[in-house]
Amino acid sequence: DVQVSYVQMAPMALYNYLLNDRPDLVTSDSQATVVLNIGAENTDLVVCTKSAVWQRCILIGGNAFTKAIADTFKLNFEKAEKLKRTAPVSKYSRQILQAMRPVFTDLASEVQRSLGFYNSSNPNTKIVRIVAMGGGTRLRGILKYLQQTLQIPVERPDSFKRLGMGPGVSPAKFHENVSDFGIVYGLALQGLGLARIESNLLPRNIARSMAWASKGRYFIAAACMLLTVSLLCFARTGLDKMNFTKNAQVRQKTDMALKSVGDAKEMFEKEQANGAVYETTINKEFEPFKYRDIIPLVHETIISALPNERNNPQQDRLYKAFAAGDVQTVMEIPREQRKQIFITGMSIYFTNKLAEAKFGGADVWRRTRGTEPGLEEGGMEEYEYAMMMQMEMEMGMGRNMYEFSPQGPMADAAAEEKNSGFVAQVLCYSPYGQNIAELAELIDPSGVEDQKSKWGFVTRLVHLDANSPFELYKKDDPEQFGLEIKEVVLDGEMPEGIGIWDELIDETAGTEVRNTASENNWILIDPLTREIINKESMLDEEGKPILYRGRPVYKINDHWFVLNLKFLWPDAPEPPEQPVTSRYGRMMSTQRPTSAPSTSSGSSSKSKLPDLDM
Structure with a gap:
């Protein structure tokens, strides 16, 4: 015997089916999808939206077509039904369709009248699609006729989107009859508790009686379990009492162990309280390393603005060939057309008075370049100062940023203007352009602020990413920014590394x-x-x-240039209130250079880079 748990209307089951299997068709209340279930005796018309359902039963079904054929050809119902099913392959298919035409017309008229009533009641809802279900949809030509008459797309599902087949089901038969399972699908969803509409038309007294009857065996099982638990509790109580009396000595040892644990915990908490002191000491030791990544970040910021695969994708092949050492591919592009910039050196130092800081370093490079290969200039005093600055920069960056600047001691660190940042001098050379003007367009073109693809080296530094901690400082001020371009000539003015x-x-x-x-x-x-x-x-x-x-x-051929620029660092640490003592045993003011900071090899302010094309 099958026990009835739910009684539901077919239109509501169809609505539950559509919402679960085709949620893409009911996504809003302004667009509706119609489920047209053509059964044997009648047709269910269900208008579905995201939050509402409207239904009407039309008293025209598949049997109406059979009766029309029986009346036309004077046949009994069984023969007319067989003739209807074989109409597509019958030699009388045209006459059969002609006999069913009045029923086609009546069905389409009723559907159109129902949809018209719905549209008049819901003017803000547009019907966009009809999903045809039921055995009547297998009748040849009915879907095409409805679509032409109603001017609404009509589809007949051949499978379920969110339901699979069991291993013993024939796929061919399932797909052939899938339109008959819409109501069954919706009822199954309600039985599983997955349906949107869960109304139950089963009379309440019958439902209550069935519910109590189904729960009788559970009551018996619960009573048995309660009795079993009660007996176990009594037995456990007696066993625990016996063990308590027998284990008095064990309890005494346990109390002693707990006391020892309490004493150990107290000692642990005492040591833990001293952890703050240890943490302060550790943090103090790590303080010198707080800003050790800033100088490399300045280098990275400058290098990322050079022409490369990302900044100049038009010459992507050139940059890849250069990185791979493919000379033949590189030389396919004339040298004066290669948008490449090679950095030969960088001079960078920090200052908390950015506006007053002076550029320097390039002159030192020039002094050391005017000799033939194998000869060098520069004295030991310059080298020793450079090495001192390198050690101060590497070891003292985290302790205090303000130790390193050619401005000397920081006694006036509380001055009115506190624009802190980095002073950079970049020496480069480039094969691009036949003259200085053409190379200037690669470095700092004018009038291209809104054309990112035409930005130059300097333009990209002006428009740094919003996440960058630096800003290019006063590019339009000749005291704060400078660009000098010259030809590569074998003379004493040209810097090293070219x-x-x-x-x-x-x-x-x-x-x-x-x-x-x-x-x-x-x-x-x-x-x-x-x-x-x-x-x-x-x-x-x-x-x-x-x-x-x-x-x-x-x-x-090539040109070289010196780029003087400054980077504002808004998040720079505050300067110290007192002058900082150097680890060399004297104030930094005693080590103030008479000229710009040295940029010879080994200096802390110079980045000696290989000829890398970015």
Whole structure:
């Protein structure tokens, strides 16, 4: 016997089916989906929205089509039903469809009238789709006829979206009859407690009687369990009493152990109270390392603004080939068209008076460049000061940022203006452009503020990411920002690190050949492509210098430039109230340099970088 637990209307079951299996069709109250279930005797029309349902029963079903065929061809009901099912392959299909046409018309008319009434009652809701269910939907031509008559898309599901088949079910038969299972689907959802509408039309007295009858066996089981638990409790009480009397000595030992634990806990809490002192000492020891990542972050900020794959995707192939050492691919692009900038050195120092800080460092590079390969300038005093600054920067950054600046002692740290930041001097060279003006467009083009794809090296520094702790300081002020571009010429003014030296050799005679662009036999070449990068004389077919009005004609290759800029650091720590004593045993003022901070190799303020193309 099957016990009835729920009695539900077919339209409500169809609504539950649609909300569970096709939630994409009922997403709002302004668009409705109609479920049209064509049964044997009648048709259920259910208008579904996200929060409401409207239904009507139309007294036209599949049997109405059978009766129309029986009346037309004078057949009994069984033969007419068989003829209706085989109409698509029958030689009388046209006559059969003609006999059913009045029923088609009546059904479409009733559906249209019902939808018209719904639209007049709900003017803000638009019907967008009809889902046809029931055995009547297998009748040939009915879906197409309804769609043409109602001017609304009609679909007949061939599977369930959120319901799978059991292992013993034939997929072909299931898909053929899936439209008959809409009501069953909705009732099953209600039985599982997953339905939106859970109304039950079963009479209350019958439902109550059935509920009590189904719970009788549970009451008996509960009574048995209660009796069993009661007996176990009595037995346990007697056993515990016996064990309590027998284990008096064990309890005494336990009390002693608990007392020892209490004493140990008290000692632990006492030591734990001293943890704050230890933590303060540890934090003090780690204080020097608090700002150790700031200088590398300044380097990273500058380097990230160079032309690279992200900033200049048009030459993505060039940058990848350069990084891989693919000389052939690099040289496919003419040298003057390669948007590359190579950093040869950086001079960076911190100051809490950014507006008053002076640029320097490039002059030192220039003084040490004017010699031939293998010769160097600069005294031991300069080197010792550079090494001292390096040690102070590396070891004292976290202790106090304000120890390191060419401004000397910090006795006036409480001055009115407290713009703290970094003073940077970047030395670079680039193969791009045939003259200084073209290279300037790569570095700092004008009028491109709203065109990110045309930004230059400096433009990207002006528009740093909002998450960056730095801001470019007063670019429009010549006292706070400067750019100097010059040709790569073998003279004392050019800084170090540009290309590598090579000596001219006459391959036929095996003798040295003098380069007319310089005073010696040395030239500068690209470390990767071996192209000449310094200014050189243009030669004729015989290898002799070309003259114009008695003067040699030169070919300009690469350019070098010095970029002076300052970065404001809004979150910089406050300066100390008293001058800070250096670990060298004297105040920092005694180590104040007479010129800009040294940028020779080994200085804390210079980043000696390889020729990397960013």
